[in-house]
Amino acid sequence: METINLNIEKALGKGAKEQLLSAAPKAEDAIKTLHKGNGKGNDFLGWLHLPSSISETELSDIEAAAKQLKDRCEIVVAIGIGGSYLGAKAVLEALSNTFIQMQTKQSAPLVLFAGQNIGEDYLYELQHILQNRQFGLINISKSGTTTEPALAFRLLKKQLEDQVGKNEAKNRIIAITDASKGALRKLADKEGYKTFIIPDNVGGRFSVLTPVGLLPIAVAGYDIRQLVKGAVAMENKCGENVPFTENPAAVYAATRNILYKAGKKIEILVNFNPKLHFFAEWWKQLYGESEGKDHLGIYPASVDFTTDLHSMGQWIQDGERTIFETVLSVKKMKYKVEIPADEENLDGLNFLAGKRVDEVNKMAELGTQIAHVDGGVPNLKIEIPEITEYYLGQLIYFFEKACGISGYILGVNPFDQPGVEAYKKNMFALLGKPGYEAETKAIKAKL
Numbered sequence: 001m002e003t004i005n006l007n008i009e010k011a012l013g014k015g016a017k018e019q020l021l022s023a024a025p026k027a028e029d030a031i032k033t034l035h036k037g038n039g040k041g042n043d044f045l046g047w048l049h050l051p052s053s054i055s056e057t058e059l060s061d062i063e064a065a066a067k068q069l070k071d072r073c074e075i076v077v078a079i080g081i082g083g084s085y086l087g088a089k090a091v092l093e094a095l096s097n098t099f100i101q102m103q104t105k106q107s108a109p110l111v112l113f114a115g116q117n118i119g120e121d122y123l124y125e126l127q128h129i130l131q132n133r134q135f136g137l138i139n140i141s142k143s144g145t146t147t148e149p150a151l152a153f154r155l156l157k158k159q160l161e162d163q164v165g166k167n168e169a170k171n172r173i174i175a176i177t178d179a180s181k182g183a184l185r186k187l188a189d190k191e192g193y194k195t196f197i198i199p200d201n202v203g204g205r206f207s208v209l210t211p212v213g214l215l216p217i218a219v220a221g222y223d224i225r226q227l228v229k230g231a232v233a234m235e236n237k238c239g240e241n242v243p244f245t246e247n248p249a250a251v252y253a254a255t256r257n258i259l260y261k262a263g264k265k266i267e268i269l270v271n272f273n274p275k276l277h278f279f280a281e282w283w284k285q286l287y288g289e290s291e292g293k294d295h296l297g298i299y300p301a302s303v304d305f306t307t308d309l310h311s312m313g314q315w316i317q318d319g320e321r322t323i324f325e326t327v328l329s330v331k332k333m334k335y336k337v338e339i340p341a342d343e344e345n346l347d348g349l350n351f352l353a354g355k356r357v358d359e360v361n362k363m364a365e366l367g368t369q370i371a372h373v374d375g376g377v378p379n380l381k382i383e384i385p386e387i388t389e390y391y392l393g394q395l396i397y398f399f400e401k402a403c404g405i406s407g408y409i410l411g412v413n414p415f416d417q418p419g420v421e422a423y424k425k426n427m428f429a430l431l432g433k434p435g436y437e438a439e440t441k442a443i444k445a446k447l
Ligand SMILES: O=P(O)(O)OC[C@H]1O[C@H](O)[C@H](O)[C@@H](O)[C@@H]1O
Pocket: 081, 082, 083, 084, 140, 141, 142, 143, 144, 145, 146, 149, 204, 205, 289, 417, 420
């Protein structure tokens, strides 16, 4: 089996080796701190050895629960937001047929998502689609108190109970939450739902390799063992005793911090494969929530190429020089599409006849890299052999490990997210939630 490969040749320019070597001690310290567990946020390091510590019993339990839903449902709605949503969404978008919702024959339930927004029309349309369909629910919330998923669950639970009765609904609802705390734990225990636990020491954005991500992925028919296997391979490749230059997570973390110090405040995660769009959304939460604090942190952005070359390409080529790119480059496509010759050649494309579509895409990728580097945009490249469960598992762990290292190099606590509470407090105050009387008064005075 291959591994994903990080290439930083086009990232640091002249003196790259020296720059990297001088950044090595800080990265090595960060790795030591992570592994000793004596740094900031050290009660949230459960992800560090998560892949290698998942047991056969845990995997079988997840697969059995997935089977229970598969046997009963044509649609399963995974309810959650942030880390309780993006991991599964990213993996499913990467692995699924892009037009899965148009396919009439499904070998596994269609996994849809809810609770990741408060869109009334979104929920109306979802409820409408679920009418007279056999559906089930996976309700995911680590805290068990997040408003968006709680609201979606209230609506969909009622609909399910109305459609199949309370008893059968219990066979189709699985809750993933804290072992003892939170409203969802209480509700699940009271109703007698099957539950999975999100370990206390695994933060939401690091939880894709717990049942949070694994259950929806298994329900959709994908091989969670391969996903975990890939993550284990990367856990070893980025291990504590691997020398700095051979540890891709350390090199990535060090490189982005060198660039940040040099004024590159924005990192754009680029893909040339639309299936990776949501992988970037997952990555944005991982890095945004981990590093964006104390008025510090690279702003994680993303683009889909070549699509966005026709919209954001101008800015990236010529705009303010505060950006760098990290390109997710997929080596091998799953399918083959050859460009046909055309006798009339009215579109002038006969020079491409006989080539695969991916050859055109690869030249777009190379041409873009050269143009952007020439334009002053440092370029990191992560080569992914193919989009499979195994390599996605590698990629997930690679980014998680690098995120921990990078946050410690930056000097922040990469494992908390205090800033997220500000909007929640205001929303509750505006909605008049009991207990928020003083905040309600204060915010109304601002209106
Ligand atoms: O899983 P939950 O507790 O519902 O949290 C879901 C998400 O919302 C929070 O506000 C945090 O900012 C995220 O880190 C978290 O992943």
